[in-house]
Amino acid sequence: ARAYTGRSKIISFIRSYHGSTYGAITLSGISLDMSRKIGPLLPEIYHMPFPDTYRNPLGGAPEDAGKNCLDYLKYAFENFLPPDEVAAVIIEPIQGDAGIVVPPKDYMQQLFALCKENGILFISEEVQQGMGRTGKWFGIQHFGIEPDIIIMAKALASGMPLSALIGRKEIMESLDAPAHLFTTAGNPVCCAASLATIKVIEEEKLMENAEKLNEIAFERFTSMKKQFPFIGEIRGLGLSIGVDLVKDPITKERNKEAAAKICYCAWKKGLLLSFFSNSVLRIQPPLVITEEEFNKGIDIIGDCMLALQKGLLSDDILKVTKGW
Known part of the structure; x- marks a missing residue:
């Protein structure tokens, strides 16, 4: 996202969970114990409130959570976070470890529109919610959104260690080799497990x-x-x-x-x-x-x-x- 846009800032969300490696910890906002004693974390990551319609994080009426959170993001854009310096928004379609928090559909669509308006890439982190878990291949499909990038792992190979990042062609080509090289990437056994997983999901409905x-x-x-x-x-x-x-x-x-x-x-x-x-x-x-x-x-x-x-x-x- 940074390479494609030429921008440095990334927006994530409070109470999100993205993993336990250094960059993923920086993006996460779910536990103080994940970030204690290991800082400083990566710079230019900004956490915004996520619309919980049961417990509004901004203290308003639960049904106003989506509007409140979107207004807060716009407030940030106007005061301390220049939108033209933001490369991407990374979001879970359902916040998993926060307690299966499902955002309002209109919030997600308005957030997506705000990203498009400001040239910000929209990344759906489907590690927990992808591969059929929500009744669709990807959780983001419930919101009628086609993201710029999708992140997958966990169920992708039914527990075998495999992850994937899928994006629009022009975005994926913004990095030159070996910028995305991993020694263990493309393990054939794990890839075979993933193909078998996809087949079972389809054939067994x-x-x-x-x-x-x-x-x-x-x-x-x-x-x-x-x-x-x-x-x-x-x-x-x-x-x-x-x-x-x-x-x-x-x-x-x-x-x-x-x-x-x-x-x-x-x-x-x-x-x-x-x-x-x-x-x-x-x-x-x-x-x-x-x-x-x-x-x-x-x-x-x-x-x-x-x-x-x-x-x-x-x-x-x-x-x-x-x-x-």
């Missing part, structure tokens, strides 16, 4: 499966919400689902203790379940999961929520279960 199971999850967790007041919000697309647990549905204070106890209880019952953002149960099973297996997992979560409500889960669990 795994994106359709993700959409179907999403409907089941929302129906079941919405029903549970009537029974368990500590369920604050259910959100997500496809098989990228978050169940946000709160101490109070009005204040929306995060309930880390409940999340930790439920995850530990689930593990004891044979279900691997994690939480992040201090309160959000992470429902991101393999895309090959069957409806029967999926429902069994939700049954276990429901049993653990009931045990929590009855006070049957010991506080000792909190000594060994951390989450983040």
